Amino acid sequence: MQKSLHIDPNKCTGCLQCEMACAWENHRSFTIAKSRIKVFTFHKEGRFVPYTCTQCDEAWCMTACPVDAIRLDPVTGAKIVLEPTCVGCKVCTIACPFGTINYVASTGKVQKCDLCDGEPACAKACPTGAITYVDADWTGLGKMRQWAGKTDTNPATV
């Protein structure tokens, strides 16, 4: 059974331990600007929403890449950026309708969540259980993954 990151914003306190863990895992630095998971703050709603790639089935980023720099990890199901191959054209960053693959100016390459080869550092660092790594079926992410195909939603009220 493949696993995915399950995110429960209700539990998140905005401590950003996940962002630091991700930045450390991939850049050997705590600089959260380099994290692949981002906690968005809804100040007026009193809400923190951790957000990263759901490894969506469409993999828009992967198909859009002109030079084959994004590949599927058959074990984890993650779509992985091969840094040496990436030319930094950024077309994937606008192709992904979730906004979860981003350009890193200092490396000249893009980055996205790669599920840390099956041992997500963010989930390990999260002190509240807001991020867990669980069997894909439980995550309800299917809903979110299909979202891109949806049109004419109701207006947002909060």
Place this chain on the structure above:
Amino acid sequence: MKHLIIGSGPAGVIAAETLRKADPAAEITLLCGEGEPPYARMAIPYLLKGEIEEAGTHIRKDADHYDRLRIQLVQARAKGIDTARHTVDLGGGRHLPFDRLLIATGSHPSLEKIPGMDLPGVHSCWTLEDARTILAQARPGTRIVQMGAGFVGCIIMEGLLSRGVDLTILVRSGYMVRRMMNPTASGLIRKWCEAKGVKVLTHTQPRGISAKEGALQVDLGEGRTLPADLYLSVVGVDPNLGFLEGSGIEVGHGILVDAAMQTSVPGIYAAGDVAEATDCLTGQRRINAIQPNAVEQGRIAALNMAGKPAQFRGSFVFNVLTTLGLVSSSFGEWQGVPGGESTEVLDESHYRYLSLQFDGDRLVGANCVGFADHVGAFRGLIEGRVRLGVWKQRLLEDPTRIMQAYLAAAHRVA
């Protein structure tokens, strides 16, 4: 089932791979028209910069990739199509039969109608071969006059400058990248280029080019001339339709296709830069000559060719551009729509700009300069036609809260 694909750019390659997945038994042939392995034009700027080798432009990296998928690569150009006989003419008496045909021939650079375009030293920047020529000729101090500052024109500048050349850009209109950027955004990009040492001449259109004492002389009219060692003409592209003559396939600007990417002739499909499909925002047909569009159309066409009905949701115009390191992007109806509302923020000294266009409570377009984080969400919001509700007003007040708006409106997580 014999599937034939003309053109081995991104649209053609993705189509071939999708066909293989959808129809494991089919015969798949991919025509490569440039004597090169399938490659991505988009990677050319990075070749010019010296960041990658030629192999880095190849769409697939594994040597046996096409063999493994039993995709037969044929180096040849299509000269004509016999729709009745279901064959493609390769010239020299060669014909290839097909059951289903995909035309993915992309486009070619538009030719300026001025004298001197055939002189040595006058080139475009569209193919690998063009890139080789430029690499061979652009050296420190080489005077390059580039006509055109569309997005291709802008993207290649960094590669050119990295070679130490002396670069002058001629722009016919008043604005750089005017097909994807509004005047404010365009102005910022120009200012940036000039700060980086590029000369930009707007409202300038050469009258002709002549050769003089081993160099080129670009006639700008009114007695003004510019000396050049290399003249690059990047003024836009036109679809590759020449070989369709007499085929009966209906064309407008490009090849007209329906939502299944099928042309007017059943069994024959078109995808990518050559196809004219419906725009999902305006409902009008248009050519949308960008990479993500090419691969999406290639995928949809292939599914239909394999008998798995799939609908193209309509093309959506968006693009990301890096001009000498300044990242900008453009989405959908960035010019705005009649009766719509808009908002913008500008930080000129830091080269940052963001402009949003709304139709009712939906986002329909955007221009960004220097704002590059999570920009994919613009696509999500626009293409998903997400109702922003209360977030519309919040975005009008502060457009930088786009990601919050996206999460709240599209994912309901606020």
Place this chain on the structure above:
Amino acid sequence: MAWTKNVLRVNLEAGTCTTEPLNMQWAQDYLGQRGLATKYLVSEIDPKVDPFSPKNKLIFVTGPLTGTMAATGGRYSVVTKGPLTGAIACSNSGGYFGAELKFAGWDMVIFEGASPKPVYLLINDGKAELVDASHLWGKTVWETEETIKAQHQDPQIRVAAIGRAGENRVLYAAIVNDLHRAAGRSGVGAVMGSKNLKAVAVRGTRTDAYQMANPEAFFAATEAGKKVLAANGVTGQGLPTYGTQVLMNVINELGALPTRNHRDVQFEGAHDISGEAMHEKRPTDGKANLVTNGACFGCTIACGRISRMDPGHFSVKDKPQYHGASGGVEYEAAWALGAANGVNDLEALTYANFLCNEDGFDPITFGATVGAAMELYEMGVLTEKEVGFKLPFGSTEAMVKLAELTAKGEGFGKIMGLGSKRLCTKYGHPELSMTVKSQEFPAYDGRALQGMGLAYATNNRGACHLRGYMVSPEVLGIPVKMEPQATEGKPAMLKAFQDLTAVVDSAGICLFTTFAWGLSDIQPQIQAACEGDWSEERLLLVGERIWNMEREFNLAAGFTAKDDNLPPRLMKEPAKTGPQKGAVSKLDVMLPEYYRVRGWTPDGVPTAETRKRLGV
């Protein structure tokens, strides 16, 4: 290595930003943050300088653990000579700002001089520039942060700003970062205002700004630390659930909750304004005041309160800008805005607290000043005519009105902005100001808790609870239980707490960790992050050195042992009710002993031997 080794020096007068290397010898002697910045300050300014003079300096500083995965590693401090006290001022804040400064590559930013016109400092990694802030002057902290982020189109920019209170030089103006975290006490915001500096905006994206000396050991130590915090009743449950507000009922029941300007030690309305009450559904709209708890950068405790007001409450009925969630009341604020003046309306407290964040002023000093004003009013010294409205103890309307006036600097709010010492002196009753060195007490009665009384009296930055939290032994039994009324052993315990606190502050972590962590939990984290040898002994020596350095500064500024005192009310008026009934402060018993354990003369001056031992 956990230091960036870079100091940004901003000359506001000349408008220049220059980089200089961090003095690494000082880093070894003072660790970072509070200690290190104080060392810079005392070396660079005349202790007698007028706090509002351009010759005073203002330092934003991070610690070696700031911006790391150490739990609570997000603290920064602002150090200057404080205008409320005239003493050393060091105000510590959480949120995300400090870590961002570090990610941009700076251990500290030193502001000197005063700008001829309003400016803000914009830091983008190594690039720092002063930007015109004319359009922000007169704006609140909240508007300022919003405007700066939108203007530079970067929602990730972190902003520390002053509101109108700082501009108006309210003597207890705060610097507020991330909308509701504050370097709150001693008026550091007023100094910022006096320099025409509206805000500091930072974006840090460098991955090479600093390194961990020993990453493996660092992760082992910080993970162990996090486990300790999670397993502890206070840091693992109490604080996340109730915040510091977990204390309201406890302290009240103990008879240590100063009420109505310290006339009483118990408040009949305590429950109404307690952490428990914040969870209860309001009868009006069926919602609880508390929306959720929130964390500062890297904090695995998450004591922060995020509150949403009842939109129908009189104070905000027609003000939708206060209907969204924002920083709710912490214990000290709830006490000051509530018990200290007899107000038991949680919604009103929340509103006043929003205003304190929005316009940047310290709710403790403000609330205590309201209490003092109410007492003056009830005595008839202060009249309705002067104030503009009635001001009896317990008047919610009056407290709210005063908060609004103080925020805007209008009417009687101008006088409120002076703090209780100057207010009471102005009206002829300096003894009614519940302050030490002109800074107001926080939420523990110095009679009821003898050790806290001593802590207040000897605190280098005037009365406060964050420099020797004797509540821990006296109420919570951490690390050992000490009876509230006992005096024995307290001077020594206080000294240990003061020194330890200086270490915790200087490391860049939050004091609240010490509910669960001892030095033995903290030391390995510092050791793994920082180059050099950081034994527990050495750290305590650093803490003691810092304390003495601050003391020396105050002495040079003109303070003497006479200023290590408590208001007569605490010395003479016995506690009226509760378990501590009859208590007065036994400061006179404890102070000489305290001087002795500190190695100071009976006049409170560090002896030559002490100076030599500490190298100050």
